[in-house]
Amino acid sequence: MTDPTAPLIPLSLAHLPTVGGLVVPWITPRTGNGRHLFGAVDGNRKDHALLGRLCGVCGRRLDERLVLLLRLSDLPRRCTAEPALDPICLAYTAAACPMLGGRLDHYRTTPQALDPTMAPPADSSARRGAPAEPWFTVWLRSYKVIADHGTIAASYAGSTPMRIRPLTWGPLFSA
Template sequence: MPIRPGPPETAPPIPVALAHLPTIGGLVVPWVTPRTADGRYLLGAVDAAKTRTAIHRRLCGVCGSCLTDRLVLLLRESDLPRYASTEPGVHPHCAAYTTAACPMVAGRRSHYRASAHQIGEDAVHGADLDQRLGAPAEPWHAVWLARYTVITLHGHPAASYLLIPPLRIRPIGAAPQRSS
């Protein structure tokens, strides 16, 4: 008997604080997402300049506005031992939206994409892209912080909490789905 695909994913409601951002298929495009010369957004990649600016100036990677006294770093399980993220922190409400909207963070995808985006010089892939392409997805965690320090990790600025006790670390959603 053939397996039928489940119902299409429905986009979560867009919070008012994110209504100014562009959308694709009903999903907010994060502020750090790069755009191609022909205007397409590359979800899953990050704009290098915006990411550097966000980390150094404490801007939210989703909405682009200033982070306040509470922020969240969204980390893959393998990133936890580094106590750092090369992606910017986000507001708690932006983290909540991301965990509902992003299929990777939410654990709704069993594997990372098999091929990398074709990106221009303004965008970057994660330092471990080669290990992730087509690999099984990892669980994600929300690391709640009052602040972070900026370090360099794999040649990129990173938000680090190595010397800053996290307010809490919570697993996000269910473990990634594994195909049988």
């Protein structure tokens, strides 16, 4: 059933599958029984997107403006293992994703049921049940691919972002 509160899907995302009225991002893994694992990342597609400068949501080549989504804890390191997004996909994702949209105050408490060929993110056990962190958008023209904690990541270290803006920093995150 489609959720009547789901955001409108941009035409540029019409090529992607939907579940419950929401677009399934290009990097979202799919289990052997066909279930999409929202909130998880397909490692091969993630790496392909980072190396090929592809949007993590639509899978298309990024243009001259791209956006990295970073948690507060990622900002000092100036990098993220998540692929960049184009501005249209950023706007849709911020509206559709409850974590990025600030509608969840904690990470999920139970691990996702992954297929044997899938691996959870390295920090998934540390996040399980933890309070959600504020998210920031880092607007760039480019990024470098680096090694970070045993995986590749997009880094803007050594360059000046066009802007950094809080995406979620409101009542849920006040002390």
